[in-house]
Amino acid sequence: MDFTLNDEQRQIYEYGGQLAQSFDNTYWLEHARQHTFPREMFQQIANDGFLGMMVPEEYGGTGLGMTEMMLFMEGTANYGIPLLMMVVGPCMSLSHLSKHGTEFHKKELLPAACKGDIQFCFAITEPGAGSNSIKTKTMAKRNGNRFSLSGEKTFITGADVSDYCLVVARTTPHDQVSRRTDGFTLFAVDLKKKGVDKQRVKISIPLPEEQWTLFFDEVDLGPEDVVGHIDEGFNILFDTLNPERIILSGLCCGLGRFALNKAVEYANERVVFGQPIGAHQGVQHPMAKAHTNIEMASLMGRRAAWEFDTGQPAGASANMAKYAAAEAGIEAVDAALQAHGGAGFTEDTGVYEMYPLMRLLRTAPVNRELCLSFIGEKVMGLPKSY
Numbered sequence: 001m002d003f004t005l006n007d008e009q010r011q012i013y014e015y016g017g018q019l020a021q022s023f024d025n026t027y028w029l030e031h032a033r034q035h036t037f038p039r040e041m042f043q044q045i046a047n048d049g050f051l052g053m054m055v056p057e058e059y060g061g062t063g064l065g066m067t068e069m070m071l072f073m074e075g076t077a078n079y080g081i082p083l084l085m086m087v088v089g090p091c092m093s094l095s096h097l098s099k100h101g102t103e104f105h106k107k108e109l110l111p112a113a114c115k116g117d118i119q120f121c122f123a124i125t126e127p128g129a130g131s132n133s134i135k136t137k138t139m140a141k142r143n144g145n146r147f148s149l150s151g152e153k154t155f156i157t158g159a160d161v162s163d164y165c166l167v168v169a170r171t172t173p174h175d176q177v178s179r180r181t182d183g184f185t186l187f188a189v190d191l192k193k194k195g196v197d198k199q200r201v202k203i204s205i206p207l208p209e210e211q212w213t214l215f216f217d218e219v220d221l222g223p224e225d226v227v228g229h230i231d232e233g234f235n236i237l238f239d240t241l242n243p244e245r246i247i248l249s250g251l252c253c254g255l256g257r258f259a260l261n262k263a264v265e266y267a268n269e270r271v272v273f274g275q276p277i278g279a280h281q282g283v284q285h286p287m288a289k290a291h292t293n294i295e296m297a298s299l300m301g302r303r304a305a306w307e308f309d310t311g312q313p314a315g316a317s318a319n320m321a322k323y324a325a326a327e328a329g330i331e332a333v334d335a336a337l338q339a340h341g342g343a344g345f346t347e348d349t350g351v352y353e354m355y356p357l358m359r360l361l362r363t364a365p366v367n368r369e370l371c372l373s374f375i376g377e378k379v380m381g382l383p384k385s386y
């Protein structure tokens, strides 16, 4: 068994340190507090060639895989730069367009997206359906070879700064399909089209990316907008779920490490009762435990990415990695907060402000319970619970 990263992977993992020289955690936090998108940082990431990591070279990308994508995410989060827009754009949208998109998507949109000239977001969640995507109501009614899209998607990250959105819609009503996952189609929707509207969902988390409800009112779409096969969108979606879990496991591990590193520095310097607080086991052990759990979750994330890249079933590892990393990340931020005492709650340290994002990742985009249900049912053979 070889855990060594190759030179390219090591460089990708360490890129966060290079990026942080110009755009560090303070820069991220300033944008997060004001909910303003960090455009200059994103453009730098584009210029450095990281937006098209999962896009083949012929369409403007670098043709790498899930492992490299996860290393990028974990590596930047290691420096306190968690990038949700990288999840919904380069990981969840661009990779699908390069595999399943039309010639228009591949030749026109992907090269522009890899350069950072256009951005993508991803929309599956609906107010009524929630975690149960099968209940999706957004409908693209067929009219010859064209479609009329109507419906509502909510919590869509970065819809305000995106040009296109990968939208999951029904093309056949659920009572007319034989399998419950049939009848869905993915569309790359130009958000400037007539009939698209949006309203901000005010999320109470310091985050640079805002969330939006998107409204579609008879938006005209053509065959050039379809991603993959009509009515078979769920086959693509199954390919989306594991990468999303894997990349977020990397984000949780990285941000957890960043919090712990800050706490180690503080606990070595801060002296009360005549010695550095880190000398107290009551401070040290929660940090050591969180560190152990972060490193275990990180290993599981790497295994999941390797399985995905090598075409093996990655569901078990991806769910375990996402579950373990979110829990370990919360534990790490909590230990870091406790070690900082009152200082942890100041804007100067920014430790408390890491907590809401980390806590979010237990609930969204896939909640803890659905990860555990997958493990219980699909991995361990327990009865289906929902």
Ligand SMILES: Cc1cc2nc3c(=O)[nH]c(=O)nc-3n(C[C@H](O)[C@H](O)[C@H](O)COP(=O)(O)OP(=O)(O)OC[C@H]3O[C@@H](n4cnc5c(N)ncnc54)[C@H](O)[C@@H]3O)c2cc1C
Pocket: 088, 121, 122, 123, 124, 125, 129, 130, 131, 132, 154, 155, 156, 157, 158, 203, 211, 360, 363, 364, 365, 366, 367, 368, 369, 370, 373, 386
């Ligand atoms: C900041 C943020 C960003 C987001 N970005 C996007 C995005 O870019 N695109 C997008 O499409 N969506 C996005 N979402 C939506 C997110 O994916 C959903 O919030 C999430 O999938 C859960 O859906 P829900 O909120 O409707 O919760 P519900 O489905 O109503 O579930 C509520 C709770 O019930 C429990 N639960 C639900 N089902 C089960 C079950 N079967 N067994 C046990 N317990 C269960 C869980 O604890 C869950 O937290 C975002 C959400 C947030 C908050």
